[in-house]
Amino acid sequence: MGRSIDQDVHAAFVEFRAKEDDKCLSVQCIYCQQIRAKNTSRQKQHLLECPGLQNQPNARPQSNDGGMPGSSSGYGPAQGLAGPNGMANGMSTPQGTPAGVSMPNRPSLPPGTSFSQGPMGAGPPNMTPMQQRPTPKPKPTPKSASGGGNIPAPPLDDVHAAFVEFRAKEEDKCLSVQCIYCNQIRAKNTSRQRQHLLECATYQNVMKESIPANNLLHRFEENDVARSLSIPTPTLELDFRMSVKLNPKISVGPTMFGQRNWISFIGGQWAGRWGKGVVIPGGQDNQLVLKDLATRVEASYLLQTQDEPPAYITVKSIGWRTGPKDVLERLQDNQTADTTPPTQYKFRINLELETGDERYAFLNTCMWVGSGCRRGAEVIYDAYRVG
Template sequence: MGRTVDQEVHAAFVEFRAKEDDKCLSVQCIYCQQIRAKNTSRQKQHLLECPGLRGHPNAPQPQQAAPGPNGIGPANGYSATPNGPAATGPGAGPGTAAGTLPAANGPMMSNGVNPHPNAIQTPLQNMTNRPPLPTPGAPPAPAGSSAAPTAQQRPHATPKSTKSRASTSNLPAPPLDDVHAAFVEFRAKEEDKCLSVQCIYCQQVRAKNTSRQRQHLLECPTYLNVMKDSIPANNLLHTFPEGDIARSLQIPVPTLELDFRMSIKLNPKVTAGQSLWGQRDWISFVGGQWAGRWGKGIVLPGGQDSQIVVKELATSIKANYMLQTADEPPAYIVVKSNGWLTGAKDVLEKLNDPNIADTINPSTYKYRINLSLETGDERYAFVNTLMWVGSCCRRGQEVIFDAFRIN
């Protein structure tokens, strides 16, 4: 009996792999040499629109075929010998001479893209060792026969059905913009309606499909290595072992945003002397002011800073004070800060002298604090769960600092 429609479709395409380790097959139409991902439904549709079939004298044409010896005509409406005499070379179809299929490095497409730059074998070479489909009514080929398959006997290897393998990567699914950036789009021929894409990391070619492109990236070794290298923790002097989940997690990087500036006037410091941890100094606040993105107001008198001066005059700072907003009625916000004032000993000595502290460049020492805010006023309740870091400047009996919100 005649071949099925699927067999006719498969006979019109040469199957090959762009690279030996590719999981997905590609196919090339024997009539127009267009390359696409293997998909029977799309291959059928392609044959209905194939420019190489238009007016082709030897192409299979739908017709009312004469019934065979048993009175039954071909089931699919094509003649039993659709492609005429056997082609002259292995795997060569009618109107397709051996040598017109892609070379080892693949043909250049009309847009200059080479769809198979790393191909190991041509489709023609891949065909030489595959078993042919039997011709209806023909005896089986003798063992060891090296006869070239005819057009009716075009080899067709159906890969074993496998469930799509889940990604083994712990990286998050790449965003749409990254998916598009990872693939080069091209058309095998200018008149093609469907685009093909090529992965810029491993050069694999496939039909354009965003979901499958995203899944491909999660299984592409080169892409995964590039992404792992982009994780800041993997570029430190010491890193987690290869394969550890902590090595492949992409964690958001916080950013800093200037939120407010504060100026605090200080009373002269009172020294309590050497304690168990160092020299204890006590500084109370006269008051001050603050202004920023979400409000402004004053620093209430009565705040205090408890400092410990240690080796080389480095100073540990722990301060508590209260802000009052300019609203009516005002809101009250408690501030807790701690940090360190460090630098060269001679610079810190000058900084502790109120008479010359104003002349010291803030970039010659490091005065850094972290802050937390707390309030029961609903208008400013958002500050309760935020964090800030401050960069400070000491000016005699005054401290001025910028507070940066950690986002």
Template sequence: MGRATDQDVHSAFVEYRASPDDKCLSVQCIYCHQIRAKNTSRQKQHLLECLGLRNHPSSQVNQSPSQPPPPRPESSSSDVAGYGPAFSINGAANALDGATAALNGTPMQGRQSLPPTLNGSETPIRGQSAKPKPTPKLTPGGSNIPAPPLEDVHSAFVEFRANESDKCLSVQCIYCNQIRAKNTSRQRQHLLECPTYLNVMKDSIPANNLLHRFDEGEVARSLSLPQPALDLDFRMSVKLNPKVAIGSSTATNSGQRNWISFIGGQWAGRWGKGIVIPGGQDAQVTYKDFTTSLNAQYLIQTSDDPPAFILVKYKGWLAGPRDVLEKVHTDPEEADTVPANQYKFRVNIELETGDERYAFLTNGMWLGSGSRRVQEIVIDAYRVG
């Protein structure tokens, strides 16, 4: 008695599980090596359209001389993508006998037709998972592109179900159009080996979008570095004495040297609050276009008992349109009305203390954005993360 049609279909495919965490089996046609999710009806339909099966040398063996293969219709609704008319699954059953023999150990050239993704020395036994070859965590070319996060993995593939009876979803890579069974770990590994995706990722590295870039093959061309984050850490308000004009700057031979001493002030932030100790100063240089070099240092005190004392030092620039800066420097009536977003008050801030409670401040970095008023400066300090 001949075997059932479904058994013939199953014998034409090799089952395997690419990794232990795969919930769904995949199958690979032994004739054309196409991989798909395991589904009997789709496997049966595949055999109706498989060019590899039609051209296989054993496709006509075991056919009874008295029962010639059924004629192929001139046109059929089974024609798919120019593959030609489909033939009856009953006619294909005899051709599948040769495939079954190959899987059972009968010598046949089809031995070379086993899935290339499986271990070539062993044929997987139905119901057992094939041992996958270990896959590298990075690309064969040694790229330094990091493993993509989960949300990037999902966004790089389009999910679809070929027909309503499919129990498992398939996915297609939007970069290279490769289709595979849905599995997050395998999709992530695919991206690490997808040339198109890797090229896109390299182009997305900010350093590669500059006017000039490093040569191909250089580590600096493919190395992805974290972008520093800025978090508002504390705000300082410092009261000022009137500025004292010293004269032309001897350090730069240009610009006007001014000395501005600090009356005091207050500060508050994430890690504490307190006051600004009187006596600090800003030794600044103002140039002809009213751009000003800032160089200040002063002492702040915390509200602890006993208090801690922290040295604050900053350097930076007050820059912007000439007419705006002229108002800030020379017109007391309008200086306090000029919005801070019309000029750039930017400084690098360093903190230093010997108090162990605030030792974490010594190795920190801050960028400050300030507002320059006639008798006060207000600075927001952003910690560089």
């Protein structure tokens, strides 16, 4: 007895589910690798238009009524077809990106990944029907392969960026998605896509390598939770500039730590994003100069805003002025200090501000780093707020 039309249609497709709990079956054409929802009528129509089938010389319809000897459906066996539900090795799969899918700002693909598609639609990568396995299922990624799943759940934007959406046919109502890290195909479902990423070994490894601390010369052990934590990187934003006039330094003399100098402030001015004002006279810098002339600065002074009534803000700064010894020698002289470019030495400080005025209470919990220069009897520096 000859085979029925439905039998030959089913023989041309492999059924599969992306997940065992998915209710809808998908099918893949063994001739062109196209993926579509399981629907016998549409599968028949696809075979009438399938370019992959047309390219098989032994599988083309041989008669006016679409039939050929030995086949009641009009489709002969494809080259390499091993049986009703399988295909022998040797059929090539075209390479590319799922049809109609644009991927702006997508993360870079891990090495060795690729997408496959047929001429009429999108297909999953490396998913060749296997002999005598009518419903192949992708193997779930073991949780242990991702280092214990320590990477936190990805945000929604990252979930969308990690999958490519596609339809086998424009008229299909259900979207499928493909993971760009391991190429697994599944039905579109944001919650399950996020869960998939938590179990995807390739995604986990890519995320770990993107953590800056894991690219240092030395790193934590593989299973240490500190290796899987992604911590925000601080930012710097220019917040204000300050100019301070100095009195002549007073030498306290050499101590057990180095040469100690005492410098008081005449006054100065400041201006920035959140206000401007003056530096009140009376601040001081307690300097420590080492043998190589590297200088530790430890200063405290008082700012006054131009508000009415004014606010008062205390400033504490600690830092170092370092560089080549001949350059630091020139900074000791007020005349040569004016002609010494600040790019020839490094003057860096940490700053803390404190006030009891409610208008500027936000300053109490901020941090700043400063970059300064010495100009004779004046010090000028920019303060960058750490974000």
